[in-house]
Amino acid sequence: MSETIVAIKGLRHTYLAGTPLAAPALRGAELTLRRGEMAALIGPSGAGKSTLVHFVNGLLRPPVQGQVWVLGQDTGDPSCDLVALRRQVGLVFQYPHQQLLERYVGDDVAYGPRQLGLTREELRRRVRWALDVVGLDFETFVDRHTFSLSGGEMRRVALAGVLALRPELLILDEATTGLDPRGRREIHALLRRLRAEEGMTILLVSNDMDEVAELADQVTVLHQGRTVWAGPPREVFAQAERLRAWGLLPPAATELAQTLARAGMPVPADVITLAEVEEALWQALQA
Amino acid sequence: MSSGSATSPSAHRRDAAPAYERGIRRIVTAGLLLAITLLMAFTPIGFIPVPTPAGSATIAHIPAIIGGILEGPLVAVIVGLGFGFGSLMSPAVPVKDPLVVVLPRLFIGITAWWVFALLRRANKGVLTAILAVLFVLLLGASYEVSKKILWLGIVVAVASVAITVGLYVWMRREEVLVFSLAVAGVAGSLTNTILVLSAAIWRLPELITPAAALTIGLTQGIPEAIVSAIVVVAVVSALRQIHTRRRGARL
Amino acid sequence: MASVAGLRYLTIGQYVPGDSPIHRLDPRTKLVALALLLAAGLATAKLATNLALFLVICALVGLARLPFRYLRSSIQPALPVILVLLALQVLFYPSAHRDPAGAGRMLISWGVLRVSAGGLWAASISLLRLINLLLLFGLLTGTTPTGALTQGLEHLLRPLNALGLPGHELAFVGAIALRFVPILGESLETILQAQASRSVRQEAGTRWRLARNAQRTAALVVPLFVEAYRRAEELSWAMQARCYRGGRGRTHLRTLVFASADYLALGLAACTVAGVILLQRLPLP
Numbered sequence: 001m002s003e004t005i006v007a008i009k010g011l012r013h014t015y016l017a018g019t020p021l022a023a024p025a026l027r028g029a030e031l032t033l034r035r036g037e038m039a040a041l042i043g044p045s046g047a048g049k050s051t052l053v054h055f056v057n058g059l060l061r062p063p064v065q066g067q068v069w070v071l072g073q074d075t076g077d078p079s080c081d082l083v084a085l086r087r088q089v090g091l092v093f094q095y096p097h098q099q100l101l102e103r104y105v106g107d108d109v110a111y112g113p114r115q116l117g118l119t120r121e122e123l124r125r126r127v128r129w130a131l132d133v134v135g136l137d138f139e140t141f142v143d144r145h146t147f148s149l150s151g152g153e154m155r156r157v158a159l160a161g162v163l164a165l166r167p168e169l170l171i172l173d174e175a176t177t178g179l180d181p182r183g184r185r186e187i188h189a190l191l192r193r194l195r196a197e198e199g200m201t202i203l204l205v206s207n208d209m210d211e212v213a214e215l216a217d218q219v220t221v222l223h224q225g226r227t228v229w230a231g232p233p234r235e236v237f238a239q240a241e242r243l244r245a246w247g248l249l250p251p252a253a254t255e256l257a258q259t260l261a262r263a264g265m266p267v268p269a270d271v272i273t274l275a276e277v278e279e280a281l282w283q284a285l286q287a
Numbered sequence: 288m289s290s291g292s293a294t295s296p297s298a299h300r301r302d303a304a305p306a307y308e309r310g311i312r313r314i315v316t317a318g319l320l321l322a323i324t325l326l327m328a329f330t331p332i333g334f335i336p337v338p339t340p341a342g343s344a345t346i347a348h349i350p351a352i353i354g355g356i357l358e359g360p361l362v363a364v365i366v367g368l369g370f371g372f373g374s375l376m377s378p379a380v381p382v383k384d385p386l387v388v389v390l391p392r393l394f395i396g397i398t399a400w401w402v403f404a405l406l407r408r409a410n411k412g413v414l415t416a417i418l419a420v421l422f423v424l425l426l427g428a429s430y431e432v433s434k435k436i437l438w439l440g441i442v443v444a445v446a447s448v449a450i451t452v453g454l455y456v457w458m459r460r461e462e463v464l465v466f467s468l469a470v471a472g473v474a475g476s477l478t479n480t481i482l483v484l485s486a487a488i489w490r491l492p493e494l495i496t497p498a499a500a501l502t503i504g505l506t507q508g509i510p511e512a513i514v515s516a517i518v519v520v521a522v523v524s525a526l527r528q529i530h531t532r533r534r535g536a537r538l
Numbered sequence: 539m540a541s542v543a544g545l546r547y548l549t550i551g552q553y554v555p556g557d558s559p560i561h562r563l564d565p566r567t568k569l570v571a572l573a574l575l576l577a578a579g580l581a582t583a584k585l586a587t588n589l590a591l592f593l594v595i596c597a598l599v600g601l602a603r604l605p606f607r608y609l610r611s612s613i614q615p616a617l618p619v620i621l622v623l624l625a626l627q628v629l630f631y632p633s634a635h636r637d638p639a640g641a642g643r644m645l646i647s648w649g650v651l652r653v654s655a656g657g658l659w660a661a662s663i664s665l666l667r668l669i670n671l672l673l674l675f676g677l678l679t680g681t682t683p684t685g686a687l688t689q690g691l692e693h694l695l696r697p698l699n700a701l702g703l704p705g706h707e708l709a710f711v712g713a714i715a716l717r718f719v720p721i722l723g724e725s726l727e728t729i730l731q732a733q734a735s736r737s738v739r740q741e742a743g744t745r746w747r748l749a750r751n752a753q754r755t756a757a758l759v760v761p762l763f764v765e766a767y768r769r770a771e772e773l774s775w776a777m778q779a780r781c782y783r784g785g786r787g788r789t790h791l792r793t794l795v796f797a798s799a800d801y802l803a804l805g806l807a808a809c810t811v812a813g814v815i816l817l818q819r820l821p822l823p
Contacts, residue, residue: 054731059731059734083738086736086738090735091731091732091735093728093731094728095728097761097768098728098729098732098761098765099732100761101729101733101757101758101760101761102757103524103525103760104535105536106535106536106537106538107536107537110537111736112736115737115738116738120538123538124538127536127538142535142536143534143536145525146525147526147528161736162736165736307778308774308778310784311782312770314710314711314714314774315714315774316767316770316774317711317714318711318712318713318714318715318717318718318770319714319715319718319722319766319767319769319770319773320766321711321712321714321715322714322715322716322717322718322722322766323722323763325715325716325719326722332726335751335752335755336751337748346755346759365708365711369715372712376675376678376679378612378615378672378675379615379619380619381616381619381620381623383576383579383580383675493660493664494623494627494664496626499626510748513748513749513752514748514751514752514755517749517753517756518759521756521757521759521760522756522759522760525760525764526764526767
């Protein structure tokens, strides 16, 4: 079992506490991540997923109630090295144009590593690597105006900017929502490569159950600020009624399998990807 | 939906649009620039820490400047009007005289628009001539000041030389568009400072004396002008893909 | 970096829901009354007039049943600036000014700084005037939701349409702006979070590094403007798609209707202004 790199227990948080606009966001959230795994955080809108994630990279701290332990540091401890934490945990947001800030693409990707005191050569190498990983040619893009790019290109640049810091843990907060299927597939391939080649741990915050079923090793479910389930995706998606109670739907593949099973086809109910449904149908039709 | 067209419409395409479309675009752009203004006027976002006694300078006038530069005098006036109105209604501003708070703000964007329109097509020769005139004016001012307070006059003279020479050197090296943007930003900011303080002297003589106004003008006005130049260049060059002298990343 | 959680809840002058006579007035009435009282308050520097105004305003505030906490928040933000301005006024009060509290009596003299009774007197009146004006605006924004305010403003600007000026469009710009303040505020929160997530160096953020602070602010502001332009593009397409034609023939969900209370209120405002003018002419302090 690989090491635990994130351990959050009993976390509570209220926005604007003490004012008339106080809004409780987390009421006992828990999250455990192990190194090298691809994890997913799911839950209906307003469940507190973004809030939880902001605690992981130190945007929100210290926890008023509960424990947040990330990569060897307790963020509740006043002596916690936030700067190191931000370097080790990368957070990608949903809308790329809200994450870009420099006039030229090269400068934007270099924004993070530039603060690390690297030499000019090292900086160039980092930027080149980051752009390469996201599939953008360095020479073509480095001097382009950031805000003249297409949506997909901006998304890649935003991701490159986060990757350029070489984080150990990469969090994507609904970063694939609204992407066309091809774009999503490319990002998925990218994430898999990052995990395999760089040993990055990845946390996907997503509302897309199909995506979660494809990628995740383990899933945490957040409902009204509380963690209500944590486990492998197969187990989570098998419980249709509880999913509905949490305001979620199972992946399309699972629903298809369940419909088929109800119609009498011998298809197991715990399939989660279309490939599995295809396989199961093939087996069933052969018999 | 439309990919990136908000940031790279060709000027030709925009001007060719029918008046109806342009009218709506103006209303909407003015509204959104005003929204940014209000956001800046009423949150910490709108204040930059500066090395002055007050500690911070405002950037809430910058959307009006940008509105003037990018959209023209009409939008500039509207955003300025909204800025003034918002200031008037705000509990954080103790002055409630519309002639002090609203009227001067109408001119922020107009000045910026005019200065930008004037300078953007100039060549370096014209700019040099303008700088020369500015230099002579500053020297004249320093002479007048030295007649009253000698040491101050000398300081002003030295500062004038330094500023003019610095500006000249920068102007020669930088793109004309970027230079024009910076100067327009400064012009807009100074308009805000000078007109508001002048109105304050006129309407509130017991509270704001000429000496007080001069002090405030110098200590707040100059940092605000510098900040305006930097921010205006950054925003407009991003929105209109304007290149600086260094045509690419600093890598 | 200043904490800006809750930017999305920003409003200019918090509206306090209620059902007082003032709340129920037509927004046009309140705007006109405000303008009248504002003009009166700005025009006079005598104690008698400002005191009278103060009493009227207090009565109105009482009638509006606004909580004290709200009133305090109407005045508090400006206090530091007010105190500085008043201090300056006291210290630099020219002794040649008329001085009803005692002929040019000097209380403290210390080089250039002179605290005279006359200075204190003038500063007190200034303070009263400022409080009056702040309370007036607090009264307006506390009893009128912003939607009603813009609608009232639009109605009042109607005559401009006859003159060829775009009264409706002006009010519409205001409505758009108010609509987008919370939306852009939310974007700004995300922009701040994204940049904070990529800030990996301990910054001794002093106010002396002007260029650096300006760059950092520019970094925040650029994506904000890009977002604003993006939304402007979308909104203008949407308006065209719905055949927006300006103010011509435009109807409203809630129409503004004058009631007898409104005429009464306007009458009272006019009376107050008349009273102020009268007091101004009398030989009172």
